Amino acid sequence: MGAPSGPTLIGSVQRAFRLLEAMSAHDNGAPAKQLARETDLPLATTYHLLRTLVHDGYVRKLDDGGFVLGDRLETLRSSGRAQTLLSRVRPALAALRDELSSAAYLTFYEDGEIRVAEIVDGPRAPRVDLWVGFEDAGHATALGKSVLRELDEEARREYLSRHHLADLTPRTITDPPELLRRLDTSPIAPAVTDMEEYALGTVCVAVPVYSGGTLGSLGVSLRADGRARLEDVGALLLPTAERVTRSLSLSI
The missing domain is CATH 1.10.10.10 (Winged helix-like DNA-binding domain superfamily/Winged helix DNA-binding domain)
Structure with a gap:
């Protein structure tokens, strides 16, 4: 038949x-x-x-x-809403990529994990090879450290109790007290950096953003020879982060 x-x-x-x-x-x-x-x-x-x-x-x-x-319909609705919100901020991330010749990243802290929501890259602004997922590398990335810096003390302790600080490169900070000390004394705060702690040959800088009450981070990655630009790049990220936060906080 x-x-x-x-x-x-x-x-x-x-x-x-x-x-x-x-x-x-x-x-x-x-x-x-x-x-x-x-x-x-x-x-x-x-x-x-x-x-x-x-x-x-x-x-x-x-x-x-x-x-x-059922719950699956709510999941579809939530996913659609998330995509609508992201569509609002992709132009800002693309402008950042083009201005800095760097891949731009957006993450959110959801259900106790730091997750990548969006990456905007290009031929002249390649993304970092995410060889270790961000959920297991929050301590080693500027994006993850930006989130950790904004969390209160209790939330930080809870996060660190669930995540082993893996030694991803010789520069990775694997001691929790030392990690927190550096977060609290970042010389370019509220921006934080990753100085080849996630991947050798790559440095990153990130600043906090919010989607309503959800904490996140906005950052860019550069080749290691661009480390002298990090402070200036961090300053440039702040106004973009403010625009992203306003866009993400608008109701649909």
């Missing part, structure tokens, strides 16, 4: 959307029979679609037998 025809598949998708739309009107959930009536779908079809949607996380079945929208 041949594969199901296109219209049949499209029809199934349309019926599933109708169920989701009907479900969205019931914050406390609705039983399958009610959803079938509201969508004018056969009960057997409704049950079949609901089982599939529950299995994939788009719908959640309650203990009383009702159905509500």
Whole structure:
């Protein structure tokens, strides 16, 4: 037998959307029979679609037998919102890249981890080879250290208790007290630097940004022979960081 025809598949998708739309009107959930009536779908079809949607996380079945929208839809909504926010700041990161001939990076501190949200690079501004994930290298990158510098003492201790300060290069700071001392005495604060601590041959500088109440950092990477520029680059980052923070804090 041949594969199901296109219209049949499209029809199934349309019926599933109708169920989701009907479900969205019931914050406390609705039983399958009610959803079938509201969508004018056969009960057997409704049950079949609901089982599939529950299995994939788009719908959640309650203990009383009702159905509500599932967590996966919220994840999609949140991801879409995040992409919309990032689209607002990419031009600022691209301008920074072009002005400094350096790759530009944006990170956020989410769920106790420092994560890269965006990298804007180019042929004349290549990104650093992220050979170790930022979640395991916050102590060795300017972007990670910028976040750590802004955290309060309790949050710093909690982060350091969960992360081994791996020796990534001969210049990496692996002693927590020494790391915190250097963060608190950065000569170009609020900017902080990475002096070949993450990757030999590369230096970085970063400053803090915020997306609403979420802390993050904005930074650029340079070849090691550009270390003399770091203080000036840090000063240039600050007004861009302010613009990024304003853009990220706007409601959609």
